Amino acid sequence: MMLRYALQTVRARKAGFLGAFLALMCAAALITACGTLLDTGLRGTIRTERYAAAPVVVSADQNVHQTTVKHKKGKTKIKHKAKPIAERAWLPAGLERTLARTPGVARVIPELTFLAEPLTPAGTGGRTAYGHAWDSAALTPYRLTAGIAPRATTDLVVDRYLAARAHLRPGDHLTVQSAQSPRSYRISGIAAPATDVRHQTSLFFSAAEARRLAAHPGQVTAYGVLPAKGTAPDRLREAVARALHGTTAQVSSGDARGPVEFLDAAAARTRLVSMGGAMGGTSLLVAVLVVVGTFALSVQQRHRELALLRAIAATSGQIRKLLGREALVVGAAAGTVGALVGLPLGGLLHDRFVALGAVPDTLQHTVSVFPPFAALVATLFGAWAAARIASRRIARIRPAEALAEARTERARTAWGRIVAGLLLLAGGIVLVVVLTSLRTEPASTPVTFLAVVVLSTSVALLGPLLVRAAALLLAGPLRLTGHSGRLATANLRGNAARMASAVTPLTLLIGMTCTVLFVQSTLGGAARAQAREGVIADWVVAAQGPGVPAEAARQLRTHHDTATEVVRTTVRVGLDKYAAQGVTPAGLTRTWDPKITAGSLDRLTGNTVAVSELLADQHHLKPGSTLKLTLGDGTPATLTVAAVYARGLGFGDLTFAHDLVAHHVDNPLASSVLVSTTRTQTQLATTLRKFPGLQILSPAAADSLQADRQQANAEVNYLAMGLVLAFTAIAVVNTLAMSVSERVREFALLRLAGATRRQVLRMLRTEALSVLLLATALGSGIALAVLTAFGIGMTGRAAPTVTPLLYVTVVAVAAVLALVATALPGRVALRVRAVTVATAKD
Numbered sequence: 030m031m032l033r034y035a036l037q038t039v040r041a042r043k044a045g046f047l048g049a050f051l052a053l054m055c056a057a058a059l060i061t062a063c064g065t066l067l068d069t070g071l072r073g074t075i076r077t078e079r080y081a082a083a084p085v086v087v088s089a090d091q092n093v094h095q096t097t098v099k100h101k102k103g104k105t106k107i108k109h110k111a112k113p114i115a116e117r118a119w120l121p122a123g124l125e126r127t128l129a130r131t132p133g134v135a136r137v138i139p140e141l142t143f144l145a146e147p148l149t150p151a152g153t154g155g156r157t158a159y160g161h162a163w164d165s166a167a168l169t170p171y172r173l174t175a176g177i178a179p180r181a182t183t184d185l186v187v188d189r190y191l192a193a194r195a196h197l198r199p200g201d202h203l204t205v206q207s208a209q210s211p212r213s214y215r216i217s218g219i220a221a222p223a224t225d226v227r228h229q230t231s232l233f234f235s236a237a238e239a240r241r242l243a244a245h246p247g248q249v250t251a252y253g254v255l256p257a258k259g260t261a262p263d264r265l266r267e268a269v270a271r272a273l274h275g276t277t278a279q280v281s282s283g284d285a286r287g288p289v290e291f292l293d294a295a296a297a298r299t300r301l302v303s304m305g306g307a308m309g310g311t312s313l314l315v316a317v318l319v320v321v322g323t324f325a326l327s328v329q330q331r332h333r334e335l336a337l338l339r340a341i342a343a344t345s346g347q348i349r350k351l352l353g354r355e356a357l358v359v360g361a362a363a364g365t366v367g368a369l370v371g372l373p374l375g376g377l378l379h380d381r382f383v384a385l386g387a388v389p390d391t392l393q394h395t396v397s398v399f400p401p402f403a404a405l406v407a408t409l410f411g412a413w414a415a416a417r418i419a420s421r422r423i424a425r426i427r428p429a430e431a432l433a434e435a436r437t438e439r440a441r442t443a444w445g446r447i448v449a450g451l452l453l454l455a456g457g458i459v460l461v462v463v464l465t466s467l468r469t470e471p472a473s474t475p476v477t478f479l480a481v482v483v484l485s486t487s488v489a490l491l492g493p494l495l496v497r498a499a500a501l502l503l504a505g506p507l508r509l510t511g512h513s514g515r516l517a518t519a520n521l522r523g524n525a526a527r528m529a530s531a532v533t534p535l536t537l538l539i540g541m542t543c544t545v546l547f548v549q550s551t552l553g554g555a556a557r558a559q560a561r562e563g564v565i566a567d568w569v570v571a572a573q574g575p576g577v578p579a580e581a582a583r584q585l586r587t588h589h590d591t592a593t594e595v596v597r598t599t600v601r602v603g604l605d606k607y608a609a610q611g612v613t614p615a616g617l618t619r620t621w622d623p624k625i626t627a628g629s630l631d632r633l634t635g636n637t638v639a640v641s642e643l644l645a646d647q648h649h650l651k652p653g654s655t656l657k658l659t660l661g662d663g664t665p666a667t668l669t670v671a672a673v674y675a676r677g678l679g680f681g682d683l684t685f686a687h688d689l690v691a692h693h694v695d696n697p698l699a700s701s702v703l704v705s706t707t708r709t710q711t712q713l714a715t716t717l718r719k720f721p722g723l724q725i726l727s728p729a730a731a732d733s734l735q736a737d738r739q740q741a742n743a744e745v746n747y748l749a750m751g752l753v754l755a756f757t758a759i760a761v762v763n764t765l766a767m768s769v770s771e772r773v774r775e776f777a778l779l780r781l782a783g784a785t786r787r788q789v790l791r792m793l794r795t796e797a798l799s800v801l802l803l804a805t806a807l808g809s810g811i812a813l814a815v816l817t818a819f820g821i822g823m824t825g826r827a828a829p830t831v832t833p834l835l836y837v838t839v840v841a842v843a844a845v846l847a848l849v850a851t852a853l854p855g856r857v858a859l860r861v862r863a864v865t866v867a868t869a870k871d
Contacts, residue, residue, distance in 0.1 A: 048767040049356075052323040053363035053412055054370070055756050056316035057404045061371025062378055062752060063309035064400025069379060070301030074393045075287030075294045079231075081224040082170045083138065083253030084262035085269055087128065088289045089118035090277040093601050093659045112606070113299065115599040116661035116695050117142070117292055119248035120278060128252055131272040133260035138253040140165045143243040144696050145232045146206040146575050147187070148721055149195040156190070156230045160207060162239035168253040169222045171231065175199055176218025179235040185214035186233040189221040204721070205232060207242045208697050210580040211720065228291070228391045244697070251289060287391070294391040301388060307475060312753050314482045315537065317411055319760040322489060322533050324415035327767070328352065352416040360412030367408065368401035375400070378752070387745040442493045442526075450490030457484035457811075464818035468643050470552070477819050478750075481544050484811045485537040492529025496521055499803045510795060513788055516779070517795035528796070531768050532804050534760040535843055539808025540815075541757060542839050545750045547816055547831050552678075553736075555824035559679025561732050566593070566620035566703035568713060569731040573722040576698025579691075581720045582613070585713065590706040591616030594699040596690045598661040600683060607644060608681035609661075611690025620703035623680055628652030628672030638668040639684040641677025645670075658683075660693040678824060701731065758846060765850035769793065773858045777865075786859050790852065797851040801844050809836075 080086050092111040099106045128137045145160025147153065163178050163186060171188065176199035179186055185205070187197060197203060201216045220233065234242065243250075256265045266282045273280060281289050288295035376396070382388040460480035467473040488495065500521035507514035521528055570577055570585070570592075577594070585592040596611040612621065614633045623630075626642060632652075633639055640650055650656060654670045666689075674684075691697035704713065713725045726734065776789050784792075816829035 048763050049320070049323050049327050049359050049412070050363045051763050052316075052320050052760060053360055053408050054367040055759050056312075056320060056411065057364045057367025057408045058371035058374055059312045059316065059367075059752055059756050060309060060404040060407055061368045061400045062375040063305050063312055064403055065305075065372065065375030065394070065396060066301050066379065066382075067305030067309060068397055068400055069392065069395045070298045070303075070305055072397070073298060073301070073395045074284060075291055075391055076284075076393065077286040077290050078169070078222075078224065078226045078228060079140075079142075079290050080168050080251075080253055080286045081222075082255075083168050083286075084256060084282055085254040085266050086281045086286045086289050087120070087124070087252040087254060087269065087273065088250075088279050088281065089120045090279055090663065091118055091292065091295070093604060093663065095604050110604055112601060112604045113296060114601065114659065114661060114663045115296075115606075116663075116693065117250065118663040119245050119250060120252070122247050122249055124273070124276070124278060125249075125252065127272055128254060128269065131254075131268050133257050133265050133268050134254055135257040135260075136255040138165050138168055138255070139249040140168060140251045140253060141239050141243045141245075142250040143239075144206075144208050144575055144698075145234075145242065147191060147195070147230075147232065148204040148206055148211065148574070149191075151195045153191065153230050154194055156228060158191075158230045158232060160205075160232045160234060160239065160242055162236045163233040164236050165253070166220060166233055167255075169224060169226070169231075171220040171222050171233070173218045174221045176216070179217050179233060179238075182235055182238040182241075183212075183214050184217040184235055186218040186220050187216060188226070188231045189219055190226070191230045191232075192216075192219045206574055206578070206698075206722075208244055209242060210578045228389075244692075291389065291391040294389045297388045297392050301392075304387075307478075308750070308753065310475075311478050311482070311750070312756070313407065314479070315541075315753055315757060316407075317415075318482065318486055318489060318537065319534060319757070319764075320411050321415040321418055322530050323760070323764060323767070324356065324412070325419040325530060328416075328419040349417065349420055352420045353413050356412040356416035357409060360409045361405075363412075364405040364408030368404045371404060372396060372401065374752075378748070381748055382745065385745050385748065446490050447494070450487045453483055453487035453490060457487055461814050461818045464815065465821040467822045468647075470823070473819060473822055474548075477544060477548060477815055478541070480815050480818075481540050481811055482537075484814075485533065485540055485808075488536050488807050488811075489529070489533040492532050493525040495803065495807070496525040496528045496532060496800075499799065500525075503799055503802070507795065507799070513791035513795050516784075516792045517799060520792075520796055521799060527768055528800055531761075531765050531800050531847075532807070534757060534764050535801060535804030535847060536808040536811070538754065538757045538761055538846075539805055539839060539843055540811040541750070542754050543809065543812035543831075543836065544815055545747065545754065546835055546839070547812070547829055548819060549746055550830040550832060551816060551820050552823055554830035555820075555826065556678045557732060557736060559676040560735065561679075561728070563622050563624065563676045563679055564620070564703060564728050564731070565622050566705050566728065568704040568706065568710065569726045569728055570702040570704060570713075570717070571724045571726055571731060571734065572698070572700075573724065575696055576700055577702050577723060578698060578720060581717050581723060582699060582702050584716055585702065585704055585706075587706075590704065590708070591619045593617055593620040593703040594687050595701050595703065596687060596694060596697060597681070597700050598690055598694050600661060601659045602644070602648060602656065605647075607683055609683040609685065609690070610681045611685045611687040613687045616705065619705040621680075623674035623676045623684070625672050625674050628670065630672055632671035633684070633686055634671075635686045635689045636668060637671035637686075639672040639674055640670055641680075641682040642673060642675055643677050644682040645673045660690070662693045662695075664693050758842075761843070761846050762850040765797070765847060766854045769851055769854040770858065773861065776855070776858055777861075780859075789859060790855055793851050793855045794848060797847045798844075801847045805840055805843070 092113055095110045097108045122139065125137050125139055128134060141162050143160045146158050173186070174189060176186070185203060187203065191197065197216055199216055199218055202213050203216055204211050204213045240246070254265065254269055256262065262282055266280055270280045376394055379388065379394045383390045457480055460476055460483060464473060464476050464480060467476060500518055504518050507518045570581070579594065582592045582594045593613045593616070598609050599606055600609045617630050617633065623639070630639060638656060640656070645651065648656070650670050650673070652670050652672060655667060656670055657665070657667050659665055706713070710725045717723050779789055780786070817827050820829045821827050
């Protein structure tokens with residue numbers, strides 16, 4: 030029965046439920062889009078290309094493992110945790126004999142994969158180039174279409190894609206930048222894959238040259254295992270796994286071969302899960318806040334109708350059921366539409382992440398029924414919960430009081446609402462205080478946005494009180510604007526709850542947008558400042574390609590000049606990940622100053638490490654302490670702390686000797702070389718003329734280049750939160766439009782009392798600007814508090830980096846949204862004749 034009434038009400042009041050429908054639809058679309066990213070991270074397919082002809086692939090373990098044993102109340106709990114490493118782990122070459130003796134194995138093909146960048150004007154078309162030994166071409170397989178296999182160390186076979194792109198033929202010469210110095214090779218042949226290869230280009234060398242370029246003697250990247258005739262792939266996998274029992278080698282088959290081949294795609298899965306979860310969680314919190322506010326405004330607009338139902342003997346339970354059923358009807362329709370819209374939106378979001386380089390295109394976008402279904406369930410529950418919360422007041426009061434309150438807004442805010450708002454305010458303050466002690470980005474980022482949402486929710490609950498306080502403060506200035514100002518002041522005081530419903534989304538929009546924009550600039554600005562102060566070299570050599578070769582750095586060194594090679598990586602201390610670098614120890618203090626606070630860089634060798642103050646505090650380290658860690662390729666190392674430095678944000682938390690890092694990274698080429706010299710830029714360029722793609726930059730120019738890279742990385746975060754901000758902006762327009770649309774009778778009475786259309790519109794603009802002023806103050810205050818706490822924790826300074834022009838743009842956009850969302854519904858409402866509206870029945 031109640032469902033039938035709910036359907037009739039929704040059918041009869043389509044316009045009244047439009048605002049709630051739009052809010053719920055946008056929420057469902059947002060949750061679905063974030064859900065597809067999460068689903069892609071969890072179940073996205075990484076299709077193998079290189080190992081297509083090998084049904085079983087043996088690779089090294091790409092994780093760091095930690096086992097903890099806890100004894101509590103007579104019980105023993107054992108927990109196993111694993112975290113991925115940053116570089117490719119290698120296998121011992123001796124495993125080939127073990128695999129060859131395994132029953133069902135016909136052939137074992139060792140694989141070497143290493144950096145090999147062809148230096149051609151046409152480039153590789155965005156494909157990553159890898160070098161291999163020609164002996165492993167059967168793993169795909171690649172077959173010669175022209176020429177012969179490489180025999181000499183200077184021979185090279187290129188794939189058909191690169192040959193067509195660079196117009197190469199057998200007999201031509203091609204310069205290749207590997208982990209060694211650039212070298213020219215003679216193209217002996219061109220090979221084509223038997224399967225589709227779209228995400229990489231392959232260069233094949235002779236076996237001896239491949240081993241030299243890989244620079245991992247006695248090790249291989251992986252083994253491809255081919256089955257004997259009549260052996261099924263599953264049985265082969267089981268046999269290989271039994272043969273390797275007791276080793277750390279991993280056995281993969283089917284779709285599991287893709288992550289072995291494309292390590293970046295495997296790492297992107299974890300990143301997408303984290304990003305999708307963070308976006309989805311923030312979206313859900315924002316959606317709940319917006320939807321509750323929208324439903325509260327919708328119920329407030331129907332106060333008279335619901336009061337009449339109470340007066341004709343409708344019980345509190347019936348009112349709650351009616352509103353709940355209405356919410357479910359609207360939620361079902363909005364959730365269905367929103368979920369369908371969210372699917373292509375998630376695809377566009379994934380494509381954009383791929384374009385920005387945050388996600389490799391080897392990780393295929395996954396679409397399933399789970400994200401839309403979860404969004405629909407969340408929308409239904411959110412709509413029902415929002416209706417229950419919004420209906421508490423009207424359902425609990427007596428019928429006579431309901432009729433009395435239907436004409437005028439309740440003068441006093443409910444004590445329960447005030448207490449809840451104060452509790453959330455206290456919770457937000459606690460989060461801000463906690464944020465000052467968080468010194469890592471993964472820990473601080475979720476707390477940052479949670480604090481903004483919690484504080485914005487407290488504003489939503491305390492909104493009527495804040496609006497009344499603002500009305501008192503603005504009463505004097507508003508009177509100076511004439512009749513419209515006095516009317517606006519009266520509305521702010523008499524309709525504080527309605528005005529507060531408009532303040533909340535505006536506050537959230539300004540607070541969240543400022544936080545998203547200036548968190549990145551605060552962190553990036555502090556890191557760049559430390560880097561600028563720490564680089565004391567005269568010149569910086571940078572590469573447009575994969576890096577600066579070691580030979581180039583050697584040619585820069587003379588008896589009077591210093592060249593410090595810098596290689597970047599990440600390592601793990603326990604399971605915690607830290608940015609690290611390797612630097613040339615000789616003459617280091619002439620080119621680099623990390624602001625040493627303990628110890629000395631003179632002690633930096635292959636057996637020691639310098640650490641940041643953050644790492645030293647977290648692990649209680651000082652010069653002379655022993656530090657156990659895992660290098661980028663999974664190699665464990667035990668080193669002695671040589672020094673502690675303050676500029677960890679600009680240079681990473683660990684600094685090793687260059688040679689130690691270079692032997693444990695996929696790309697040992699220097700990301701930059703710091704040069705202390707009396708020579709000019711032209712003289713240095715002449716010295717390095719044999720090395721294509723190198724640039725001689727001043728420290729200031731190198732800093733600008735780094736700023737551009739940071740901006741590119743920041744775009745990923747902007748995009749990640751852009752949907753949430755867009756949803757909030759839609760909520761602002763939606764709420765303000767709903768708030769103005771319900772005032773048709775009020776506008777008619779004002780016009781009958783002598784007010785002109787222009788005066789009514791001026792009153793609306795004054796109200797909108799007053800609401801905007803309050804929301805700007807609250808949103809800016811929230812953002813400032815959160816950003817200051819973030820800055821204290823991450824940079825040690827209570828000075829967030831804020832771009833004034835960008836801040837003014839944020840406020841200006843919010844102002845345009847507020848004024849447009851107020852003016853357009855107001856003009857529509859004023860088109861109807863005042864007498865017609867005033868004499869119409871409710």
